């Protein structure tokens with residue numbers, strides 16, 4: 001009997017520790033916008049969408065934690081309270097309990113409804129691209145991204161390609177252990193970053209030119225498939241200036257792991273300056289032939305800074 005009481009005390013302690021273990025995700029809450037190594041929980045991100053996703057996730061997580069504690073607690077209690085060595089006898093006449101069946105149907109349904117309401121309203125908000133201040137077209141290629149800042153006048157469209165930075169590319173082909181190579185953003189850096197203004201609703205039109213890719217920056221809180229022949233929409237409104245990194249999230253060929261995304265969010269004034277400079281840089285020589293309609297046939301990636309990497313690409317193909 002004394003032994004039994006001792007084991008009960010131990011189990012009591014173990015059960016009491018369960019909520020403590022459940023608090024572990026809290027430790028991961030204070031974190032950077034980008035995912036970090038060994039991060040346990042999802043990030044809060046830097047947009048309303050990512051905050052919404054985080055809240056929906058936390059609600060579901062805590063409900064799961066509560067269910068886990070109750071179910072495993074009840075199991076442990078039943079196993080040790082009603083065990084054979086203590087003289088417990090199975091109730092062989094038991095068939096069912098209507099009361100219990102009603103409870104274990106109604107409670108999960110109520111929980112699902114409780115989760116469905118906020119999740120649905122947040123999902124609807126996530127897809128509402130109305131009233132956006134600007135539009136950026138994102139096109140996935142094997143294995144780089146093209147960004148086009150849409151404008152009313154075709155001449156004002158700013159477009160460029162964005163691909164893996166040369167340093168990451170050199171490291172990955174050098175057979176050096178990347179963890180020892182001096183690159184804080186190995187495989188998460190690009191030549192031309194996507195510059196975006198903060199506190200501005202930005203609509204994205206996302207498509208692809210060859211195979212299916214997916215544009216994903218965790219800090220923005222969503223990923224969107226880039227599908228040839230189809231234009232998907234998404235939007236973001238970044239609250240905090242900063243550099244946010246992502247990757248292609250759809251297995252798209254041998255270099256799928258080497259087409260990162262880098263978003264640089266800057267205050268609106270700084271963005272306007274940047275855009276004006278890009279427009280000046282890209283301004284075509286005034287010739288009538290340049291006045292092609294915006295909806296031209298899908299073209300190959302624009303020849304910009306990316307082409308300076310042609311030797312590396314050739315070496316890549318040869319290797």
Ligand SMILES: [Cu+2]
Pocket residue numbers: 140141143212213214248249250251252256259
């Ligand atoms: Cu891809």
